[in-house]
Amino acid sequence: METGQRTMRAALNLLLVMLLALNLRPILTSIGPLLEPMRASTGLGYQQAALLTALPVLCMGLVPLLQPWLRRWISEHGGMLAGLSAIALACLWRLQLDSAWALIASAVVAGLGVAVVQGMMPGLVNRWFPGRLAGAMGLYSAALMSGGGLAAVLGPHISGYFGHWQVGLGLWAIPAVLAVLAWAVLRPRQEAPKLAGATGGHWFGTRRAWLLALYFGLINGGYTSMVAWLPAYHIEHGGSAQGGADLVGLMTIFQVAGALGLPLLLRRWADRRPGLWLALAIQLAGFLGLLLAPTLASGLWVAMIGFGLGACFSQSLTLTLEHLKTPAEAGSLAAFVQGIGFIITGIVPYITGWLRDVSGDFQASWTLLTVTVVAMLLVTACFNPRGYAAAIARPVAAGKAASVN
Known part of the structure; x- marks a missing residue:
């Protein structure tokens, strides 16, 4: 392929990555500002409302775990089309919903669609941009978060204009349909390579895979939790409801800054730990601000949390992919990490919502998240890049007798 063609192909691939990513968060972030x-x-x-966030995220966890089996029945192309179509159909359904259980059912349909697309994305990015992985993952993460922020900020405005909250949820069928068309027309025609080796995409017996997933x-x-509450x-x-939506939008702006800025700043570093420590420390300061001075500078606290969350998302996915050399195996590890990880992620807002119900305010919820960030600061020390190969080869049973690299 000539240089000009390669450049055009890379630009089209980047456009596709961003279009796909834009559709992966509106189904979550459009809920909170329209909750009342x-x-x-x-x-x-409130507990049913938590399901609108928790169930899609649980789907995002369960479906990637099934990916090694699903790949036997459906191609990457078919999976992308099916996932994006499910998102579009769920959003269209939301245009005419009037019951709590129909809303919850639409969340499951949309969550399944997001799960299929999202489970394939890290492997796809790794395959398309092997020499610029950190930067490409940063752009993917930024586009993903931008879609979520747009849905949170615009949803109340759109609903107010049309006089129906359903429109603020259903409008996001439009970018999903555009992504279907773009994928069908612009995608590379080469299929994803098949996995080789003994793992075959199954990482349940690998200690480091479980640690990455928990992390x-x-x-x-x-x-x-922040999107939900x-x-x-x-x-x-x-x-006001619009003020809450604007806070989610502010959080998103700083998420995008974190997802793009930190990988750019540390692009020459092979060790992801300094970036993760910095991102987690900024996030910790934000949660402490919500706890100790909630009304003093709420915008500042939310901005700090957003920056830390955005940087952590892109850096943690890059960290996962860098554990293995081949794109196929790295993609299968990322699918496992997202699978287990999103199950945990889906449970957390349900727990924080339950804490809000039993305590009467959100202070207990923010305390739990603060403790979690402190724990992750400690766990980050485990991820020495010189120990990746040995750690990813170590089975679960061997972990009891050996130290973490």
């Missing part, structure tokens, strides 16, 4: 009119219209309780899941539990928290402190 949804509750008034459908009788949705990824707990880091992202802060994101799903930040607007309600803002309203509890005398704010």
